Amino acid sequence: MNEKLSMHNLGRLSSDEFKSSEKNKIILVLDNIRSLNNVGSAFRTADAFLIEAIYLCGVTGTPPKPEIEKTALGATETVTWKYYKTTQQAFEDLKAKNYYIASIEQAKNSILLNEFKKPTQPLALIFGNEVYGVEQEIINQSNACIEIPQFGTKHSFNVSVSMGIVLWEMLH
Numbered sequence: 001m002n003e004k005l006s007m008h009n010l011g012r013l014s015s016d017e018f019k020s021s022e023k024n025k026i027i028l029v030l031d032n033i034r035s036l037n038n039v040g041s042a043f044r045t046a047d048a049f050l051i052e053a054i055y056l057c058g059v060t061g062t063p064p065k066p067e068i069e070k071t072a073l074g075a076t077e078t079v080t081w082k083y084y085k086t087t088q089q090a091f092e093d094l095k096a097k098n099y100y101i102a103s104i105e106q107a108k109n110s111i112l113l114n115e116f117k118k119p120t121q122p123l124a125l126i127f128g129n130e131v132y133g134v135e136q137e138i139i140n141q142s143n144a145c146i147e148i149p150q151f152g153t154k155h156s157f158n159v160s161v162s163m164g165i166v167l168w169e170m171l172h
Contacts (some may be wrong), residue, residue: 018078022054024171025122027094029101031057031087031138032129033159040071041160042127046096047075049167052122054079055094057087071160087126087138103142104136104154104166108148113169119143125166127159 013021028046033039039061046054056062062083063069063076085088093099100119103126126142128134139145148157148165157165 015078024050026051027053027055027124029055029090029124029126030060031126031134033060034130036061036065036067037071038069038160040068042073042163043075043161044087046079049171055084055090056081056089057084061071080116087135091138094124101142102144102146103139104146104162105139106147107139107145110145113146113148116146127163130159
């Protein structure tokens with residue numbers, strides 16, 4: 001029988017163990033994300049996948065805020081984050097550190113997620129505003145544009161759902 005595990009039996013890392021663990025060399029870049037709940041979800045997802053860091057850009061909210069904490073469930077205390085006034089500043093920082101930068105967006109010449117070959121160098125994934133997506137200037141400068149295949153009548157996922165889908169594909 002499949003019996004649910006108790007919180008005690010899950011074997012989760014403590015906050016200190018998380019902070020000292022080797023991280024997956026992926027940085028999430030949030031390009032002007034308006035919803036603080038989406039920001040909190042990004043932190044929680046980054047924690048679950050042991051991601052290196054989150055870069056919060058432009059109007060994207062920063063901790064501490066109750067709306068972020070509501071969905072982050074404490075992940076703002078474990079996941080490293082940095083704020084940039086513009087996504088372009090974050091982009092330049094990542095380029096200087098030799099990150100492969102991929103915008104997650106529906107665009108001409110995008111690569112379907114299931115066909116994307118993960119690079120050997122550290123990876124930065126840019127997720128865009130809930131209405132406008134990733135800034136066009138950022139897409140133009142990115143090493144790649146990755147698109148999540150979709151089959152229904154809607155043509156987008158919630159940004160926090162997109163983060164989970166893309167990170168799972170990058171790490172499994």
